Amino acid sequence: MGNQTEAAAEPTVVVGVCLLKGKKVLLGRRRCSLGYSTFSLPGGHLELGESFEECATRELKEETGLDIDKKRMEFLTARTNELLLEGGKPCQYASVCMRAVMEDGDGEPQNVEPKLCDGWDWYEWDNLPKPLFRPLHNAVLAGFNPFRA
Numbered sequence: 001m002g003n004q005t006e007a008a009a010e011p012t013v014v015v016g017v018c019l020l021k022g023k024k025v026l027l028g029r030r031r032c033s034l035g036y037s038t039f040s041l042p043g044g045h046l047e048l049g050e051s052f053e054e055c056a057t058r059e060l061k062e063e064t065g066l067d068i069d070k071k072r073m074e075f076l077t078a079r080t081n082e083l084l085l086e087g088g089k090p091c092q093y094a095s096v097c098m099r100a101v102m103e104d105g106d107g108e109p110q111n112v113e114p115k116l117c118d119g120w121d122w123y124e125w126d127n128l129p130k131p132l133f134r135p136l137h138n139a140v141l142a143g144f145n146p147f148r149a
Contacts, residue, residue, distance in 0.1 A: 011092040015055040016043035016136070018076065018146035019066070019109075021102040024122035025146060026109060028063070030133060032116050033088050040133035042109075042120070046096075056098040064109035064120055074099045076146060080135045095135050099146050 018041060019026040027039045044059040046052070053070040060066050076097040083092050109120040123129055125147055132140065 009089060009091050011094055013046040013096065014043060014093045014135075015046055015052055015059060015096045015098060016041040017056045017060050017073075018097060018099045019060065019064075019068070019102060020099065020146060021122055023147070024124055025128075026064070026120055027123050027129065028111075028120045029118040029129075030116070031114075031118060034084060034091070035133040038131045038133040038137075039123075039129045040136055041097075052096050052098055056100070060100075063113055063117065065112045066106060066109055068100050068106065072100045072103075077144065080139055082135045082138065084134065093135060095139075097139075097144070097146070 017026075025041070027041060030036060030038050030040050042060050042063045043056070044062070046055045047058075050058070051070070052075060053073040056073045057068060057070040060068055076099045078094065078096050080093070080095040082095070083090065111117055111119045125145060128140065131137070
């Protein structure tokens with residue numbers, strides 16, 4: 001078996017949130033080592049016992065301060081299965097994508113986690129910033145579009 005000093009990482013389910021406002025989607029520039037300086041959807045790891053809707057609502061609140069009811073979260077797709085080797089240690093993400101549409105009174109996204117994100121902004125889907133975080137980039141290349149059901 002050899003000398004293993006560190007156990008192999010387990011695959012992780014990640015829930016991304018396509019928050020839509022008109023013809024734009026919310027993206028932030030990552031500051032963490034994995035995907036540093038790439039643009040990504042808000043989202044994060046699914047916790048034990050959480051539904052996708054609950055995870056999407058929690059992550060959106062933690063990262064942007066926006067409190068979007070889980071009933072407004074709509075399942076879009078289980079889109080990517082990515083092995084990411086950059087950022088220090090290898091990890092594997094199985095990604096689920098949820099969608100919610102901004103409504104009057106929802107407020108504006110705030111940069112609640114400045115150590116992890118440079119800030120949030122709205123981008124037209126047909127004119128996304130570059131570079132995109134690899135799982136999002138690969139989904140876009142495969143034809144993913146949150147404005148289509």
